[in-house]
Amino acid sequence: MxxxxxxxxxxxxxxxxxxxxxxxxxxxxxxxxxxxxxxxxxxxxxxxxxxxxxxxxxxxxxxxxxxxxxxxxxxxxxxxxxxxxxxxxxxxxxxxxxxxxxxxxxxxxxxxxxxxxxxxxxxxxxxxxxxxxxxxxxxxxxxxxxxxxxxxxxxxxxxxxxxxxxxxxxxxxxxxxxxxxxxxxxxxxxxxxxxxxxxxSSFDRKNIEIEVRPADKRAQQIIRFIKKRPQEAGIIYCLSRKSTEQLAETLQNNGINTRAYHAGLGFEERSKVQEDYLFDKVQVVCATVAFGMGIDKSNVRWVIHYNMPKNLEGYYQEIGRSGRDGLKAHALLFHSYADVLQLRKFAEGSGNEEVQLAKLERMKQFSEATSCRRKILLSYFGELLAENCGNCDVCKNPPKFIDGTIIAQKILSTIARLNESEGVGTIIDILRGAQNATILERQLNQVKTYGIGSDIGWRDWQHYCIQLINQGLCEIAFHENNTLKLTDLSKKVLFENQQVWLTKPVIIKESVKEAPVKKAKTTNVNNLFERLRKLRYEISLEENIPAYLIFNDATLKEMEQVRPMSETELLNVSGVGQHKMEIYGDRFIAEILDFMGSKIKKPRKTDTHLKTFELYKSGMSIEEISTKRKLKTTTIYSHIAKLYSDGKDINIYDFITKNEVAAVQKAKEKLNDPSGLKPYYEYFEEQLDYFKIRLALSVVDKAS
The missing domain is CATH 3.40.50.300 (P-loop containing nucleotide triphosphate hydrolases)
Structure with a gap:
């Protein structure tokens, strides 16, 4: 072309x-x-x-x-x-x-x-x-x-x-x-x-911050993470149906608007969860991996993996469901040794077991990496990153290496003294001098290395064990109940004093810059972005479409920055096309003008309203106007309300009864003149349509 x-x-x-x-x-x-x-x-x-x-x-x-x-x-x-x-x-x-x-x-x-x-x-x-x-x-x-x-x-x-x-x-x-x-x-x-x-195309989604944490008290970490992001939608991926339900219940009990989603739910229930999430009625969905494929919800700001995914393709696709609008997003993965074992069990006996296990191994290597995670992720898809990304946990908080030779010798010596017949958990219990029933009944407290690592925490010992496995200094015998075995390299550490370098466990610090949530809440009323978000949400309820389909967050952010005050200026905003300009433009311009303190309180008359008025005067019904203009009936009713408010010759009682007007007036007094239509909608227990509330308010406001 x-x-x-x-x-x-x-x-x-x-x-x-x-x-x-x-x-x-x-x-x-x-x-x-x-x-x-x-x-x-x-x-x-x-x-x-x-x-x-x-x-x-x-x-x-x-x-x-x-x-x-x-x-x-x-x-x-x-x-x-x-x-x-x-x-x-x-x-x-x-x-x-x-x-x-x-x-x-x-x-x-x-x-x-x-x-x-x-x-x-x-x-x-x-x-x-x-x-x-x-x-x-x-x-x-x-x-x-x-x-x-x-x-x-x-x-x-x-x-x-x-x-x-x-x-x-x-x-x-x-x-x-x-x-x-x-x-x-x-x-x-x-x-x-x-x-x-x-x-x-490049696989690099620079706007997504990548982070991996040990799976230690995951639920508490997740609650803290979400409460620092009270206005942000997110998805939490879990390995099992049961864990989606348990985690959703825990979050709900902590005041977080959450729903579970998995294949065990009925079609209607799954559809309802998905729809409520798309419409911003639910902040968080705890889901199995089926959730999110093909959904274009652009304002998902974070994705958490409660369990480790089985391969990097799935992980990449799932974190990509956040930050679709190009604004900052966060991907948090919890990694545990138990997840690896469970995923191996899932893969065993499958038709392509070898491929699945190889992909799982790459996923594990990514999770345990001590170098830039984005480099590892992109190289998997054949794309090489010349510089470290600067936007992953390893880049932001590089691991500190220590001489771990003595730590390695203690682990390997314990494996040897147990005749290579125990798994990681038992090895650590012996090193720490644990006195649980299993240790005492089996007299494992008699092992010579019992208690020699009591000064190091359980999670830290696990961190070191995993590194030894990754370095080939010992290995897991998956076919023998996941027992730890020595390798040829083990002997060099045990008997030839070969030096071993290990990374210190990273202490998770919650980001300080994300902390001051309370201040943000008190200033939201004076924040144009929040006002535009609120308007978008109201329109989404009126038109029964997800808010992000009206304008995405990136478009609202640009409106906040450039503050368009005319149709021409609004059309210059990225994401605003002619069709959406005609339908929604006047209301967003009016909101911006009102925020700016302009004396123009009413939305300005635009060509789109005048076209509706011409068709109305010609004798067309609302449905006929809607069909001819290819606009929703709710949008036409919105035009009628505005035209009536502006003094046009509209017989408003063709569309609403005097009793309904009186009921809305009473609600306005009881609710103390609330902003937006949602309080009225809830007041009437969702029995009075949004368009009727808008029409009634145009009568009430004009009479006052």
């Missing part, structure tokens, strides 16, 4: 529907490749802008772009986001009635949709429209699911190779955030697009 054509078509489309003035990284060349009907493999980190690579071309293709997505529960989120940007999109899955499914098929046939999301299992239902006169492009999201080499293999994905055979001239774009070399080739071969152009 020629450069002039790019300027004439791509950039205006990007700004109008997505609110951005320029492309990021490789987006532009990928989009051009797709528009030129070439196949693509796109490896791009979570939050890197993968979706635009097929969503923007979809707007310029004549027919529909078919998007294959792995989980039904996630499609609504994707489609809601597109509709919020003014893009006609739908999903097709087994949760719909035959009538609903037929309506979608008819919309495709009539070229009324630009994107259609479908799970692999539902493709047979689209058989009649899987033709090149209907389908202009096929996008396969989370493409790593097709490969048994990958970390999230789904057998249903392996049938997708038929799409290229059935649609030979239709471009296929496969996208994933995580795939090593073997998985990439497997994706291309199985999709029958071996000739595809490959685009591999």
């Amino acid at each position: 020629a450069g002039t054509q790019l300027q004439d078509q791509l950039i205006p489309t990007l700004k109008k529907y997505f609110g951005y003035d320029s492309f990021r990284g490789q987006q532009q060349v990928i989009i051009e490749t797709v528009l030129n009907k070439n196949n693509c493999l796109v490896i791009m980190p979570t939050g890197g802008g993968k979706s635009i690579c097929f969503q923007l071309p979809a707007l310029l293709f004549k027919g529909v772009t078919l998007v294959i997505s792995p989980l039904i529960a996630l499609m609504k989120d994707q489609v809601d986001g597109l509709n919020a940007n003014g893009i006609k999109a739908a999903y097709f899955n087994s949760s719909q009635t035959p009538e609903e499914q037929q309506l979608i098929i008819d919309q495709v046939a009539d070229a009324k949709l630009k994107l259609l999301y479908v799970a692999p299992e539902s493709l047979p239902g689209l058989e009649n429209i899987l033709k090149e006169n209907y389908i202009s492009c096929v996008a396969i999201d989370e493409a790593h699911c097709i490969s048994s080499w990958g970390h999230d293999f789904r057998p249903s994905y392996q049938q997708l190779g038929f799409l290229k055979k059935q649609l030979p001239n239709t471009p296929v774009i496969a996208l994933t955030a995580t795939a090593d070399k073997a998985t990439r080739q497997d994706i291309l071969d199985q999709l029958n697009i071996s000739n595809a152009h490959s685009f591999i």
Whole structure:
């Protein structure tokens, strides 16, 4: 595609529907490749802008772009986001009635949709429209699911190779955030697009701070961590369903708004947890790894791994669910010896046991690293970082090395005296002189090294044992109940006095700069960002879409910095497109003007309100105006309320009764004139719709 054509078509489309003035990284060349009907493999980190690579071309293709997505529960989120940007999109899955499914098929046939999301299992239902006169492009999201080499293999994905055979001239774009070399080739071969152009972006998510801590009193550490971030949404990943529920209950008991999410819950309950989280009604979700795939919630500020993941691909993908808006985010991993043993048990006996164990070993090495963690993580995906990142715990608090020869000799000597028949826990108990039942009953207090390490804490001894294992000075016999064995190198330490260097355990210090939470709370009223966040939340409840789909945190931060006071200025903010400007612009401008102390108290009349007024005066109903303008009815009602407040000739009682107005007036007096609509909504026990509250308030305010 020629450069002039790019300027004439791509950039205006990007700004109008997505609110951005320029492309990021490789987006532009990928989009051009797709528009030129070439196949693509796109490896791009979570939050890197993968979706635009097929969503923007979809707007310029004549027919529909078919998007294959792995989980039904996630499609609504994707489609809601597109509709919020003014893009006609739908999903097709087994949760719909035959009538609903037929309506979608008819919309495709009539070229009324630009994107259609479908799970692999539902493709047979689209058989009649899987033709090149209907389908202009096929996008396969989370493409790593097709490969048994990958970390999230789904057998249903392996049938997708038929799409290229059935649609030979239709471009296929496969996208994933995580795939090593073997998985990439497997994706291309199985999709029958071996000739595809490959685009591999940097895996470096610089905005995510990486931290690993020992799994010591995890729950208490997590409670402290979250309470220092009271306004921030986060995800905690756990290894088992039981631990998600137990941890969620512990956090709830400590005043943290938390829910558990796992496959054992019913579909409706899982959907409710996901929806409440997307709508910011829940701050924290304790979940198994199924949660979060494909969710574009941009304001997740942190991810905690309660247990160690089984491989680096999964870890990378999960931490990538934070900081999608490019603002600072935090990834905290708790690492324990017990997790490693449990994950080994999970891997044993599986079809690809050798691969799983090798990947687990790399994960373990990452967790126990004493050098820049980001370097290790990126090198796993074939990307070399020249300098240390400066944004991981090792870089910020480098480990101190000590001469650990005597410590090593004490550990190895104890292993030898026990005839290499005990595990780490017993070794440490003997060194520390423990007097528990096991030690005393088995007379292990008679071992010569009993009590010679009583001056060192249990966790510190564990830290040193793990380092000896990592250095090959001893090894775990997994097939013999995880007992510790000596190696050839052990003898050099025990009998030849070979020097051993060990790192001292790092003492976890909570970040001082994050501590003053109370001050932040008292100044929130005078903080423009918080006011814009509050307005966004109110609109999200009115329109029944997640807050981040209105504007993400990065867009609100830019509004706070540049303080746009006109539509032209607001359009210059990254993330504000023409469609969202028309729907939400006046309310955000009004909030900024009010914050600035302007005398203009009311939202200014804009073209979008006048268009609604013209259609209203022509005799159209709210539903007809909504359909014609391609806006939600709640938005049209919002226009009606503002037009009435501005003195336009509106028969307000066509939309609300006098009793409802009286009830809202009474509520206003009882609630002492609260700000926002939510207090009213809760006052009426969610029985009076937001749009009616807004309409009633326009009458009450005008009369006062």
